[in-house]
Amino acid sequence: MSLVIATVDYIQLTPWDLALAAVLLLIPAAISIALRLGLEKNLAIASFRTVVQLAFLGLILEWVFGADRWFYVVPMLAVMLFFAARAAIQRSTKRFPGSYLTAFAALTLATSVTTFGVTELVIGVEQWYEPQYVIPLLGMLLGNGLTGISLSLDRMLSDLMAQRSAVEARLALGASLWRACRPWVREGLRNGMIPIINSMMIVGLVSLPGMMTGQILAGVPPADAVAYQILIMFMIAAATALAVIVLCLIAFKVVSHPEHRVRWDAITRHEG
């Protein structure tokens, strides 16, 4: 498949347009102040952060796209992976030794295989590091992948701890550690896949997906936008599944003792 954006047919927004849009936020802010709901402060901070962070991102992307060199693109991808791994583990209330590094490795493996596989074999980009494709695709995969692995890890380790007696009773009959823990490892894996499975189930029925909306606003014909949306959904499902499986299996390995028992002291609690 080789999609070419036919015409760039959209209305560009000026800073003045955005300032006008910000007026929209004054309505809920005014209501909040009148009713003393206390939302106005967070709303203001959030709006401010949105402007600053996205403006900064826009500058970097312009710079990276303009340079069009792999040694600009790859460090950017590495930074994205680093923050995604950090966010994933920080959201989990249970961790294991090396969880940050494992999350980084799992996300790197899962999203690289998917992103570069698709850009090379499906889209057929001219250069492997084509920033226009690689950066947004990786970003979307990471956003979903990090949610997946944090949900999986949290569920798996919490369940194992809560079911310690059951795990030990299974071991006491001579079960292997894997057999003893399998129901709860499986539950963890399943939990990480729920968001993407759910969104694949309802996509197009309830709302237009964000990426598709963006493409349509940018003037892409709906059929082409749909094609890209299907592609991205498949990529997200594949990358999330891969990341979740790699992370859970490594986590299981780390908390396993060769004498078929769980190293309970290796599972640590944190504020989610």
Add this chain to the structure above:
Amino acid sequence: MALLQAKNLSWKPADAEEFIWKDVSFELSPGELVVLEGPSGSGKSTLLKAIVGLIEVSSGKRLWRGDKITADNIRRFRNEVVYVHQTPVAIAPRIADNLSFPREIAAEFVDGAQPMSEDEQERMLERLQLGALDRSRRFDELSVGERQRVAFVRCITVRPQVLLLDEPTASLDPDSAHSVEKCVLDYLDASSDRAAIWISHSKEQRERLGGRLLDLTRWNPGPSAGEYRP
């Protein structure tokens, strides 16, 4: 030859300075019933768990028929020396799965003991006044006494040679307690090479069971040792 030997087993919790029990040494011979006693907190449950390697001892070794227990033989060892938990816990949601699980595990050992068939389990449940049990029910819906009896059948399904019983009748009414006691003793009597270690808090029960008394307090080093609750 002794079935099970404990040699200088010592254990202390990871963050503690004092040992809960130190240099525990004993032997268990075929046909023997050992009653393990000691005040609560003396580490009786922990000792049984440590024997089957669910808890790592600080030092010492365990021998099974003269062989050291290693990562390679520990599963087989646990299949032959089954630890019965104090509180009966569901190892799968439905009763039927709780009873089929030990059969599946036993089938993984090529030259292991033939596990109980479904019919044999049924007869055992009848003897424990659980004949009418609907096996599609959830294990957690049973009363604690019923759970303890199903858990006991679950354990002897793999036909262990040694039972490590952690107060198996503590949560039962006297009638159920007697039937569990009788079942355990019948199970042990059925073959001359079977043996058991039984933790019991009740003096009457200890007298009923007979057997050799093993008092854990002689291996409890300090007065502070009695504080730890696992």
